[in-house]
Amino acid sequence: MERVSRHIVDWLKSYCEQSNLNGFVIGVSGGIDSAVTSILCAETGKRVVLLNMPIRQQSAEFLLAKKHIEDLTDRYPNVESHELELTEVFESFEKSMPFPIESNQLSMANSRARLRMMTLYAVGQAHGLLVAGTGNKIEDFGIGFYTKYGDGGVDLSPIADLTKTEVFALAATLNVIEEIQQAAPTDGLWGDGRKDEDQIGASYAELEWAMGFSGEKNDLTKRQIEVLNIYNRLHKINQHKMLPIPVCKIPDNLKR
Numbered sequence: 001m002e003r004v005s006r007h008i009v010d011w012l013k014s015y016c017e018q019s020n021l022n023g024f025v026i027g028v029s030g031g032i033d034s035a036v037t038s039i040l041c042a043e044t045g046k047r048v049v050l051l052n053m054p055i056r057q058q059s060a061e062f063l064l065a066k067k068h069i070e071d072l073t074d075r076y077p078n079v080e081s082h083e084l085e086l087t088e089v090f091e092s093f094e095k096s097m098p099f100p101i102e103s104n105q106l107s108m109a110n111s112r113a114r115l116r117m118m119t120l121y122a123v124g125q126a127h128g129l130l131v132a133g134t135g136n137k138i139e140d141f142g143i144g145f146y147t148k149y150g151d152g153g154v155d156l157s158p159i160a161d162l163t164k165t166e167v168f169a170l171a172a173t174l175n176v177i178e179e180i181q182q183a184a185p186t187d188g189l190w191g192d193g194r195k196d197e198d199q200i201g202a203s204y205a206e207l208e209w210a211m212g213f214s215g216e217k218n219d220l221t222k223r224q225i226e227v228l229n230i231y232n233r234l235h236k237i238n239q240h241k242m243l244p245i246p247v248c249k250i251p252d253n254l255k256r
Contacts, residue, residue: 001166001173005040008158013044015130015156022128023047023078027116027151029188030064032171032180033134033159038068039174040158041132042076049129050081053119055090055112058193064180071177082123086115109189113150121153133157136167138204142211143231144238145187145200152241163211164204200234202227 016023023046026038041048050072052065069081090112094101101107120131133154139145140160146152159167164185171181185196185204197203202210209224210231217225 001170004162004166005043005170005173008040009043012041012132012156012158013046016044016046019130021130023049023130024132025049025051025120025124025127025129026132026134027051027053027120028065028069028081029134030061030066030068030180031134031183031185031188032164032167032176033136033185034065035068035176035180036167036171036174037132037134037158038072038079039176042072042079045078047127047129048072048076048079049123049127050079051116051120051123052081052083053086053116054083055086055115057188060193061186061188064183067177068180084119086119090115105190110147110150112189113147113187114153117150117153124155130155133160135160137161137163138207138211141242142207143200143234144241145196145234146241147189148241151187163208165208200230202230207231 012024023044024041026034026041026048028034028038028050038048038050050069052062052069054062066083072079073081093111093115094108117131123129124131131154133151133156135146135151135154135157136159140152140157159170162170168181186193187196187199200207206227207230210228213228217228220228
């Protein structure tokens with residue numbers, strides 16, 4: 001994966017220079033995707049700001065993010081970090097709602113991601129930095145497993161053409177700390193620390209298979225049919241994330 005790594009680093013560096021900006025800001029979650037993305041950005045030699053933004057975070061997730069940040073700041077002189085505790089801000093948001101919005105767990109989980117996106121853009125705009133996305137191919141274009149205008153709100157996506165399996169392979173090439181390479185993927189949006197597979201109902205390896213499947217369903221096992229149904233259902237219902245915002249086109253004769 002060394003050639004893939006160099007290709008992405010060159011692409012990031014070129015995009016940043018063409019944008020006439022100073023570098024990148026990345027939200028570090030303690031997961032494999034943000035770890036890989038942040039190292040790739042660091043390899044450009046541009047300024048990189050890592051933000052650890054806990055909101056009622058599980059201690060395991062927080063500590064993994066902290067360890068990764070310490071590893072990168074030791075390895076790269078162009079990397080700096082900031083810990084922004086957003087729990088109080090988030091709880092203030094909850095209290096300001098005119099109805100008990102906290103009862104809708106998915107709404108509040110997505111609100112965490114959107115608050116982090118706002119924070120990334122505030123820091124990015126203040127320092128002339130691009131917000132680097134951390135989504136992979138399965139999440140961004142397969143099942144839409146991200147928050148609209150949350151972790152989906154970015155300036156560029158360095159690893160969105162890589163499957164999760166390829167991200168893990170790249171992580172080994174980039175020497176991501178072993179604890180992150182071994183950790184089960186999680187989106188970090190729930191207080192109970194639930195894993196991605198718990199939420200989706202299938203592993204990333206299974207979803208990668210489903211994304212590329214083009215054969216006959218009659219030849220599949222019961223589990224393969226189940227996974228294919230999970231993939232197809234999520235791919236369908238999350239099209240609103242993956243397609244451009246619908247625009248109501250007004251016929252010229254109505255504007256006269």
